[in-house]
Amino acid sequence: MNTNNWSWETFFEAFPIVIQGLGITAGLTFACFLFSLIFGFFWVLVRQIPIGFIRGCIIWIMEFIRSTPPLVQLFFIFYAFPMIPGIGMTLSPFTSAVLGLGIHFSTYIGEVYRSGIESVDKGQWEAAKALNFSTGKRWTKIILPQALPPTIPMLGNYLIIMFKEIPLASTIGVVGILQLAKNYGAQHFNYLEALTIVAILFLVLSYPSALLINKLEKKMNRRFDKKAPSGSRPIPDNKGAVM
Template identity: 50%
Template structure:
């Protein structure tokens, strides 16, 4: 028999422990992407031309290159930058890579959400003599964010499914743990299959959650 249940059960605790690293990286990376993505969206809307050009070019470049190559760049090339070069731990580099990559996608999502707020809302804010900050915080963002929450949720799931790439910069997450276990025991079937099942189950449950969010949002309006 190819599949060994005793062996599978014996490696489950280590895999679940590694899953925590995976989930931690996802949450931190996504938090970074949420904030940086919003900044990029603001940057692209900026009246200062240089700022909007740089933000636009940054988004286009990051979106057109593979996350894996970006991770290698952050982990191996960044320390060699003259003057500003810094060495990052594998996990920090991984979180930064995930965060930067996804922030470019999220900036587009934010942009769509902001563009969908009716012009009248801006005009009303001007008529009420609201400051710029108050207009954004009290009028625009509260209307722009809720409709895009399901889309953000889908990107969160996408990021979760991209975390195995962190193993390339030696983050001992789920996939690398499975590989180490497999190399030690010369049995790859159980660890890799179980990693696949873990990703499948978790992302499937999360996508049901997103669908539920979408349904709630649609029934509210």
């Protein structure tokens, strides 16, 4: 086989092999993103602890996670975590990837949540408190419905970024499209066509998604530009009626 020139025969031979890993790649992306969406709330909650030392430790941990390469975190969870005395828990490559990438991106998503929550007018908090809402009802009825919609475009951007980072999971044995391309290249001593297929698949999936996110962001911006001034949104009473 000629390893120096492009071969369409090799391309069409490798394509059905590489694309078999698309389900794993896509599934891992959504699993990591779902985990990061849920765990992002954890960072928001623990940062509300009214003890300066604990809050400072949480902020430091988040900064440490953000400042450490996700590849190092994947290696630690998959290779080093089982060797910690008293734990000795061996995780599958897929689970390790979900934990590693999910926790890493959850620190960024937690900041997105926090910015959305802080954008809610203080009058909304005071009104909910004056109406004697419980903590749960205050968050579900007043704060989150106003805080989360503006964050949707940013969350969409992080989904696309995460999708591009998913190939890192191949380093710990997750058999996605990149790992299958590497396997094909090793077997046939030709990586050009197989890796080109990987690049095309990422482009075909991520570029339309980026356009959709940009369109959604513009739509959200127009929506909030037309909103009434901050603090004028009606507050539901304890029975759900609008005041």
